[in-house]
Amino acid sequence: MDYERTRGLSDQLHNATVLSATRGVQVFMRSLFQNLFRRASHGRRRSLAGSPVTALEKLEPRLALAGDVSRPLLERATNLYMDPSMHGPQPVVMSKSQVVGHDVKSFVISRVPAGSVVEKLDTATNTWVDVSTKPTSSNPRELLRLLKNRLIQQGDSLRWTPKAGTESSAQQAFEMIGWDDGSELLGVSEEVPGAVQDLVAAPTNAKEITVTWDAPSRGDPSSYTVTMKTTPLDPKSKPTKKVTVTAQTSFTASQVNPYDDFTFEVSASNESGSGHRQVIDYASTTAFAAIASFTMNPTAMLAASDGSVWISYEDSTVPTVLDNIINDVTPITLPSNLPPQIRQYVLSDGVWEHQTTVLTEGVSYGLAEDKNGDVWTANNTSHQSWYGHLFPNAHTTGVVQQITSVNGSYEITDPLDLAGGPLPETLIATPDGDLYVGVFGPGLANGMIQGVSDSSGTWEVFTLNVGPFMHPIVGLAAAPGELWALESVPAGHFWDLPAKLSTHSIIHRINLNTLGTYFKLVSPGARAVAILPDSDPNTSSVAITDHHRVLRVKFNGHHLKHDGSVRFDGRVTGLSYAADGSLWASSRGTRGGVSEELLLTAISSIAGLPAEIFVEIEQALGKLPEPTGTPGFIQQVWSPGGQFAAGDQITFPSSSRIAEGIAPLTGPLSSGMWVRSANQPLFLPSAPFSPDGLNAVLGSEEGQVTLSWDPPETNGGSEVLHYAITASQGETMQSKTVAGTDCTFDGFATSDLPIYFTITATNFYGTSHAASLFIDSSGNTIPEENLAIGFSTDNTPVPSISYIDGGGPGGIDDSGNTYSWEAMGDADLGGTRSAYNLLWNDVIFNIGSPNQPDVVKANQQTIQAHGEGNIINLAAAGVNGNQENQEIVLNFTDGTTETWVQSFTDWCNNDNVSTPTVFEGESVVSMQMYLNTSTGSRSDTVNYIYGYSYPLPDGKTLENITLPDNKDLRIVDASLSAYAPVEIPNEFNTFGISTPPWQVANHQGFDGNGNYYDSYALAGMASPGGAVISRGTPPEEVTMTWAGAAFALGPTPTSNSQVGGSQGPQNVVHAQGQTISMPSGNFASLLMIGAGANGTQADQTIGITFSDGSTANWTQTFTDWCNNGNSFPPTPGSVLGESTIQSGTRLNQMGNVTGIECFVYGYDYDIPEGKTLTSVTLPNNSNVGILGMALVTAIPSVPTSAPQNLTATPVSLNGLNIVWSRPEEVYGGSGTQITYEVTVVQGTLSYTDDTTATTLSLPQGLLLGNSYTVTVQPKTQYGDGTPASLTQVYPV
16 A cells, blocks of 8 residues: 555544555455454355456556657636736737746637637737637638637737726636647746735735735836635535736735635736746635544534633544554554543644643533633543443443633543433533533433532532433523523434434423423424524524424413524534624534445444444545545524524535534634534634724814724634724715724714714624614713614615624614615605604604614603693504504603503505505505615615504693513604594484494495494404404494594494484584584694595585685595495505595495495695684585594794804904804704704894804904804794894904
């Protein structure tokens, strides 16, 4: 056996060599096969007499080809790219040596991309020959001619013309294949440039590497050739090579896989040729051979918080056995075992080194780090050798041990026996500081959980008083106050019930305070469990590996339920977190089809060697084919606040072990991730944590703010390259990218609207979630808890706020989607935004600013309502589905409360294309035809903001409101307004609202044809589809609300006797030209609720009479109450001045719910300013029905108080610096934008300017000794506020 054949084997041996082992190993392996065949062969044998037997060593060699046949060795195709620096002047002329240097004799141009042209100089005719031509003939002579043109040899010149229109980007020039034409390599001229200097390769952005260099010390290069060779981490992917020619002294490779290895070769070129290549490698992943697979099998792994790595190993007989074989020692004696141990590895000067070895009492099956940073191990003392696999129950002792640091060295404590002597399967540390061990003992019902705690001052073992469990506890996960335990049959434990014969695995959720448990069955063979953090304290969930899936199981406060799954192309067995808090699933991969696997397993049992060792030796000797299995991989399944879905897969060489060993992935929340790749630890860095410690300080200059921060707690195992900061104020946004930990913004109106900062950290592997800071006009921090970015300007990405900082991915729906600020302001398509407010008729909602946390997530918090009046109004919506029967508590100043129960439709109407069928007391405030996604792109999904009103009890003053505990309810704003009901009982002239199931035989009805509104539906006691929610006492009084007003409907029947014969309570006004008097007062608008009947009643004229004797006509269309037979309400805005405010189903005269949808609409008439309404005359059309009327109080004409703290300070050149602060009272709330009109008057001099800031400078022009007056007038969309002024002599 020659050295090359054994090198794969010898490289893996620990302190051993096999260079002289040829005969001993072959004889040893052959004898095992012979012994097995002798024992296993029963029955008839085929005679080999007469059959030729040829020794493997004497196979006849193949005949050699004729020696005069020359076949150049073809290389892999390489693409040549030209960066923008080489695009002009065109065409680009280059020599052969400028492309491939002097080390390659020649190459063939194999392909030219469409659109570009490549030509070769024919020196005989001094003409350029097109080598871009594709073959069109099969004639051999023609093909040879084309091939000769495309063969580029030493001394040849090329010229390339890029494809038109792509001069601004790197473009492929041609594809080439190396070709040996048999010529001699030419020497290098003295005029050829030397080698480039100071070659450096470093990451400059996420998935981006930049190579820089200095020009050679000699020669005058005209270009540089950069060859980039990529070796993928994925063993099934092929290496690639890319050549780029550039005039710059740098080269950037973007969108690379950061886990691959890269080699860059750079040479300088000019017309005389190319200099020598300089080579530099870059690899960010770090692998090290902790102990090779031939010696000791790793059993557990821990990435500690100090950056070191701990790996535990089981004992092994293999080194001594191999040593005996190599040295031809016979007979082979069984050696004393290498003791089980734990090793620590540290990173020193970029190299992982073995630092510490700690011998353990038994083999470690779990490693964990406690709250003090000490490492703990849970050991199986029965497993002292490979033979322990065959006799696992010879001992039943399990222990835990603590590894502590003492004076710079590590010591291990005496073992603590696990109660009852069970064997450990897994070990975890909880957030509370305790440790828990999942164990199994002998016999049936052998699973249990034991804990280790120092609550008494010393570490003690205790048994958790739950269980026992039928199967071993193979996985544990902990969150504050709860423990999740996975009960399953561990694979490979053939002394227990085989996993494939087990009926199920079980996930248990244990309350550590009460020891109350919940459980749910999952598939057999589940292997690992991990916590999925949940912002809701009443719920929690976990991920569970289940063969080719990862399941999500959620505890909703009452029971466990399946909550989705992710499927993988391979069996997943491990779960762990990356540095950014995301959860990853891992697969060891499969060794693949080695047909002798079962045979070898039997051999290993007889020989006393593990089967995988035997397989590796056989493969090293060339007797077995290489495994054909799949590589190992890790794949993200969840990101903080994001979706439970599979992300990109990262593959690596699979482990050849048959035994389970350690999970491929480990290191929760550490710097990057460690995977076990072919039994060798491999470090995969990841995106960093978010920056921490954000702080904003207002600058000395107006509008200046400096933001500072601390670097991320964990950089993901890769240096942070830069920070990206965005500052938003109103519709103004500024963005900066810096390398340091502070930056300054200028130009903000710091005394007006709040400012919202977001910041991310980027390393080579990606970008962190954003950290954020929200400050008010004084620089004070605004708490972001329970707030969401609800509105964004178009084309603006919504930041994914860091999970670790308690946020989420942002957006109105926790998925990054938002209302479009522009669409909300598009009145032609249903938007009702005006500046920083939504207008719901005469109700004003303050909506804050876009790109900031401005929407409230309901979480049982108390919020204030701005304004004053006798009715509370909400602008709100549900997300992630309808949110029904939410309880909002109204808190009054006298200490009493009242509960408002309201249902909220989903903001996108559950992705329904039809108009929302609204709940009781709900109507559309603003409709947007599209929304913005997390990336800033547009999604053509119609979305809505809904309005809700609730009248306050007489004599009560609202102090605040308490929201329900439901973060899927979003509150845009809460405001108070005033209204006055219009009394119309004397005007009721028909019976149009009835109560099922009583028959009504009077042929009245809302439509005059015996059809009625359902009183249950109008009272909110039936769903919009007509299903009765409550069949209790029929409603005696029905009140409907809309747009800041409440409407008391007419009397509804409460007994069968009230609807018999021709009788029935009169509760609808059929328009017949009657005049209705209005209450006196200053009102802004008249609201009516009703509908048309027997078809839409278009352009109805309503007479309006004012107190000054003047009149006006209000022309209004009334849509049919059943929308002309449609099952959905009209599109908002389709009828001017009309809104859908209630829906239900129609009753017929038999008292039956027909299933025909009917609606109540609202109508708004704006009373002209300065006018007082006295009466309304209805049209003479009984197909118009009115259910109620109300008047809404007018908006104050002067909404804002005077600016505060006005000062004027003289400056040089007869100028003036004027400063003030925001008015104390601003109508519409703190989010209302104010424009200030500043006027300075001195004698005949008058100066006026407008600003949104709270400072203004008058550069010059004032006269000494004369008095002047400064006036600052606040202006809002609601009108002019109270001015502030001062008069003084210049200078003061």
